[in-house]
Amino acid sequence: MQVGFIGIGAMGAAMATRLIEAGHTVQLWNRSPDALKPLVAKGGVAVATAAEAFAGDAVITMLANDEAVRSIVVDGGLLDRAPKGIVHVEMATLSLDLGKQLAAEHAKRGIGYVAAPVLGRPDAAAAGKLNIMAAGETAAIETVQPLFDAMGQKTWIVGAEPHIANATKLACNFVLACAIETLSEAFVLGERNGVEPQALYDILTGTLFAAPAFKTYGQLIIDRKFEPALFKTRLGLKDVRLALAAGEAAGVPLPFGSVVRDNLIDAIGHGDAEKDWAILGMVARRRAGMA
């Protein structure tokens, strides 16, 4: 397929590489063009403007946040100049508000649109092991399925209205944030009462909680390995804030989300915005008077 790719950060680079390796013709654009070089070496095509990348059979956007999507895609006029028949696949974690707005803007102009945020970090992206949560019209999803197959191990179709995929992603990150906080509190509760954190970890991840989220973040907390961050506290707070906002708009109280938010703010108030959000483990320790 002829496919554009806009937003070449760590995730975007790994995903675009998969597309190139799968034989697709990939036209790449990034605000800072230096990021394109390694991909051009692999066979990608660097283009000079976002509009040139917003062309072909499909275009993927993998931008940093709402602001970037707003300025480049919406305000930048990409949608007004989009070619007929293209399917736009937005794969970043966005607010539900923007997710809905994007769906409306595309519908208004008759542009194919799929929201398809992912679970997985750059290493999973590089291995084509992402989990892709997609929502949109069936025909549009079918068109881009070969792209999903190149990037992900599985595509989870969650609905026909694109914003449902955005909501799904926010809910997943919400659950992950709560899991980290749960472990953080449990380890301190145990340790203050004589339980070795590693022993508690072994039992939990060896029995009822034998799952990647608990294994990965439990060990990070125990090892106090907060740098380099798998996911920065600052970004974790952003995602929790988006989940809370989605709840607020829908009349859904989220008391666990509120606690996590307070604790992430506590971490940031202590200068840890750029560390991994497993830093919640240190917030729990600090509140219990532990060094």
Next chain:
Amino acid sequence: MQVGFIGIGAMGAAMATRLIEAGHTVQLWNRSPDALKPLVAKGGVAVATAAEAFAGDAVITMLANDEAVRSIVVDGGLLDRAPKGIVHVEMATLSLDLGKQLAAEHAKRGIGYVAAPVLGRPDAAAAGKLNIMAAGETAAIETVQPLFDAMGQKTWIVGAEPHIANATKLACNFVLACAIETLSEAFVLGERNGVEPQALYDILTGTLFAAPAFKTYGQLIIDRKFEPALFKTRLGLKDVRLALAAGEAAGVPLPFGSVVRDNLIDAIGHGDAEKDWAILGMVARRRAGMA
């Protein structure tokens, strides 16, 4: 081995059956003697007093709560009349206060003592698939290891001081309670924004949260299957209260625990004390104004 078993509820019956089937001589006592009949049919020996069961190589107590242990074991004078060389294995979920008191009472009298609460419900007990978290002196644990092997799939040694096993159990149940609340909030957040709970469940349990706790309780919440209870809300609140008390005594704030406590009380305030604590899913729905 010659082993006593005090407390034949659903769990105790399944565990004692395993011991009988493994060839041990098991002397059984229960406050209500009717519960002993099926076990006698399998080869167990009914005795008339708790003191007769508190005899032999080892004795297991699997009583309902702190009050039962206090009245039967401590105030009932069993420890004062315990034979030399016996190892007492307490396997219920107790408060940390009582756990420490029991350790001290045994030590004072030179009675072997192992705290060994379990993870698993009666069906797991019947299949010998419990996870046993044991703490106590190594020699005492080694003495009763054959009993653990008959009842459990694995023994997790968590420390030499018995109360550490009590604390470990409280921490595990704390994590489980938090997982249920997390799912409850996430499902409502999703559903109010167009995400089918089953779709969210499939993604979570198919990726980062592929663990028994999430699979079991996620499905119970979605199916609204709260009766018969796997674990009653009333008992769930008791365990969360014990975890909070253990935290309080050790100077450990547990904000997630506090939220779960409030929501379990909400459920009980709505008449659901005897339903499964997955009822937290309905508390989250109700708070969002969903029927």
Next chain:
Amino acid sequence: MQVGFIGIGAMGAAMATRLIEAGHTVQLWNRSPDALKPLVAKGGVAVATAAEAFAGDAVITMLANDEAVRSIVVDGGLLDRAPKGIVHVEMATLSLDLGKQLAAEHAKRGIGYVAAPVLGRPDAAAAGKLNIMAAGETAAIETVQPLFDAMGQKTWIVGAEPHIANATKLACNFVLACAIETLSEAFVLGERNGVEPQALYDILTGTLFAAPAFKTYGQLIIDRKFEPALFKTRLGLKDVRLALAAGEAAGVPLPFGSVVRDNLIDAIGHGDAEKDWAILGMVARRRAGMA
């Protein structure tokens, strides 16, 4: 003085009336011009554009929210066309972000600027009994002090940087929201244990809590008098959200704020967005299973 007044809602009308009655020449503008008629009858001057009102010695803006201020004052270009020497007094409850932005925009253009949000409802405004929290350069505040004297019973100078007044207002409303939630929980705690809410109210407001906030809102909760709203739940949530955002940006966890936010969302999820935020009393009742 020659003074403009932009934003003639319930509060603005009462405040502008006070200025007219004090003998100032008041040029009035409102998006919907019908609101101006009663004030013209009292001696005010209706003007056709916001720019005409943004003239004279001083101009007061009392608009509904951030969006209105952004569109009319900032994006509407009022500041670019402001006459030399004018002092702009912004008196609504705004976000801290906008409060800081406004200060910067005025400073950049050399326009006098005072942030002066108020405590008090329309009846207090009509009686000239507002409490005005003002921040800005001393000279600017002194210029508009006669206007404050006409509208308020007291001006509280809180700082030289205007945004400090915005933060003060958010903190005051935060405390008020917490007081309502506190009473809501206390009444239910008492009532479920045999204490008449009115008896508890009498003791509280007759002893340690003999203050207007507790008297006013305590009685509203007891009488379930939620309409007409003194302050709508929807607006209460907005202000709590602004306080939480101000905390978040400054690294300040606000766990009480989080609880209030969740409960206001609960109320809105039950269809009570337009009722008085004393509706928190019903949220507490509902959570305890009380009709």
Next chain:
Amino acid sequence: MQVGFIGIGAMGAAMATRLIEAGHTVQLWNRSPDALKPLVAKGGVAVATAAEAFAGDAVITMLANDEAVRSIVVDGGLLDRAPKGIVHVEMATLSLDLGKQLAAEHAKRGIGYVAAPVLGRPDAAAAGKLNIMAAGETAAIETVQPLFDAMGQKTWIVGAEPHIANATKLACNFVLACAIETLSEAFVLGERNGVEPQALYDILTGTLFAAPAFKTYGQLIIDRKFEPALFKTRLGLKDVRLALAAGEAAGVPLPFGSVVRDNLIDAIGHGDAEKDWAILGMVARRRAGMA
């Protein structure tokens, strides 16, 4: 009247002094008899056993906590030996459980019983300025009204069932705890955004929150005057715990109470159990990364 007084701590001493000064014959007992000397000098009568004090027209108990009441009054057999026609007035802050048990124990034996906890500290007691919240049968209350008149500025009759007075006291202390937490969060929110705590205090206590609770505790927080404690954090946590337990037993979630509990535990985890519970102000500061 002939009246006994059991429990001569700081509060009891001040209260008993008032009774002596009012001309009553007061028989005093305290676990540690040294405390009686100053009162004997004022005209009180020291007796050797609690039973001797539990005699005459009425007897007041003002013991430290549930445990003391249980051991001295209930288990100590005072009720079994109580003289006919005596009215027992229990004035300490007790758990609701014990409050109900005491009512039942007295009723069973036909002993007059009034629960009458107080608002006010030793200085208020010494000045006869306590607020007394009384519940019990009308005749019993009327009998002891002269005693209340000597000790308090006002008696608030809250019900005929004695435990209602216990619940009222817990609700009052709950509101006070929430007020301290509210101020703690508000001051930090303000300070981190440029608002002087004293300025915020002046506005709050000069307008909507012109009440003793806010004046007293607001100033303690600002001045960081936590010693000597007006009310110790350890005791504050006890009272919040009793309020939460009363809520739990009645199916009442108290999310504000849960937050306060967590924060008091945080304070105690940092070694501040004996300081004034205004220390919540420091917990809020610490969580925001402020020294």
